Amino acid sequence: MKKFLMQYGAYLIRWQLSSPILAVVLIVFADTNTWLATVLANCIGGCLFFWIDRFIFKSVSKEPIWEIHEDCTCADCGEAGTGYRIIEWLRYDKRQDKEPQYRCSACRIVKMEEVCKRIKKL
Numbered sequence: 001m002k003k004f005l006m007q008y009g010a011y012l013i014r015w016q017l018s019s020p021i022l023a024v025v026l027i028v029f030a031d032t033n034t035w036l037a038t039v040l041a042n043c044i045g046g047c048l049f050f051w052i053d054r055f056i057f058k059s060v061s062k063e064p065i066w067e068i069h070e071d072c073t074c075a076d077c078g079e080a081g082t083g084y085r086i087i088e089w090l091r092y093d094k095r096q097d098k099e100p101q102y103r104c105s106a107c108r109i110v111k112m113e114e115v116c117k118r119i120k121k122l
């Protein structure tokens, strides 16, 4: 509930930041069509606030999120079989990893401990 209220408060403050953009664009384009100026202001605001909204509503996973693949080769010991990798855990984010490495069920524990130490240092 606290997280929700923090997000909601941040979003309401962010929402107020769009007012100056709308006002400035409507003043600058006062001689043109009001609807066109409003659409332009919303486009400018959308380009800016997309990133801010994305930051506000980004969820952080407190537990490791695993990706599991069949028929993998462990990156550490070379064992063939089911492969595991952590794709997200707190600020550790490997969702966009272009060369993902999978580990067997034994080696994934070692990797998880390594990631745990790394995220505590971040």
Ligand SMILES: [Zn+2]
Residues within 6 Å of the ligand: 074, 075, 076, 077, 078, 079, 103, 104, 105, 106, 107, 108
């Ligand atoms: Zn292994």
